[in-house]
Amino acid sequence: MxxxxxxxxxxxxxxxxTAATAAEIKVLAAGGMQPGLNAAxxxxxxxxxxxxxxxxxxxxDLGKRVAGGETADIVVSSPPVIADLTKAGKVLPDGQMxxxxxxxxxxxxxxAPLPDVSSTEALxxxxxxxxxxxxxxxxxxxxxxxxxxxxxxxxxxxxxxxRLWDGTAVMHHLMEGRAKEFGxxxxxxxxxxxxxxxxxxxPLPAEIQNYANYSAAVISAATNTDGAKAFMTYLASPxxxxxxxxxxIPE
Numbered sequence: 224m225x226x227x228x229x230x231x232x233x234x235x236x237x238x239x240x241t242a243a244t245a246a247e248i249k250v251l252a253a254g255g256m257q258p259g260l261n262a263a264x265x266x267x268x269x270x271x272x273x274x275x276x277x278x279x280x281x282x283x284d285l286g287k288r289v290a291g292g293e294t295a296d297i298v299v300s301s302p303p304v305i306a307d308l309t310k311a312g313k314v315l316p317d318g319q320m321x322x323x324x325x326x327x328x329x330x331x332x333x334x335a336p337l338p339d340v341s342s343t344e345a346l347x348x349x350x351x352x353x354x355x356x357x358x359x360x361x362x363x364x365x366x367x368x369x370x371x372x373x374x375x376x377x378x379x380x381x382x383x384x385x386r387l388w389d390g391t392a393v394m395h396h397l398m399e400g401r402a403k404e405f406g407x408x409x410x411x412x413x414x415x416x417x418x419x420x421x422x423x424x425x426p427l428p429a430e431i432q433n434y435a436n437y438s439a440a441v442i443s444a445a446t447n448t449d450g451a452k453a454f455m456t457y458l459a460s461p462x463x464x465x466x467x468x469x470x471x472i473p474e
Contacts, residue, residue, distance in 0.1 A: 252299035258470035314440035355404035
């Protein structure tokens with residue numbers, strides 16, 4: 224009787240654990256997609272009961288984690304990273320999708336003077352007038368370096384450039400700063416801090432704007448392939464696309 228009871232309990236626990244696992248998917252994603260993915264995941268959970276759990280990292284780091292065999296269901300990264308993982312057999316070729324693109328914006332702390340970014344010439348004047356200009360050392364920061372050289376101000380302002388290791392460090396520096404300074408960052412990164420003392424001044428002028436593109440794929444070793452495919456289907460739906468657009472991520 225006791226053995227039968229214990230066996231029944233064990234089977235019940237196994238069923239519960241299996242159900243809990245089936246009700247979750249693990250997503251490794253680039254930080255630039257965070258507002259759109261978080262918004263979509265909340266609606267998807269309410270509709271299906273499946274909860275998406277996210278780990279946000281820079282695109283190249285995501286590629287290394289998946290290539291190294293980390294267990295997850297979906298990866299959201301840059302197209303070159305997804306292409307490399309596809310060639311290596313680490314993600315499924317079927318069902319891959321373009322999720323959206325994120326432009327570069329200008330950010331200041333609330334209450335600081337707003338730089339004029341309405342045109343390239345206006346941005347140049349604002350850069351020359353600032354006491355400090357802050358941006359990261361990642362791929363978007365490399366673009367900013369090139370953009371500053373292209374518009375002819377890099378050499379003039381090089382002594383007041385502050386480059387930090389990632390977008391989060393840039394935002395925290397600006398939140399705590401007091402100087403007449405502003406920063407550059409992905410628009411979605413900036414929007415995450417709109418209730419924490421930072422303000423999106425606006426995007427870069429169209430003629431010097433740069434977009435980071437992001438794609439999604441199901442990982443070959445996914446533990447919840449069905450849940451992953453269902454979430455991908457929702458992301459591709461009109462409702463999913465609308466949530467991304469509302470959070471600063473056009474297609």
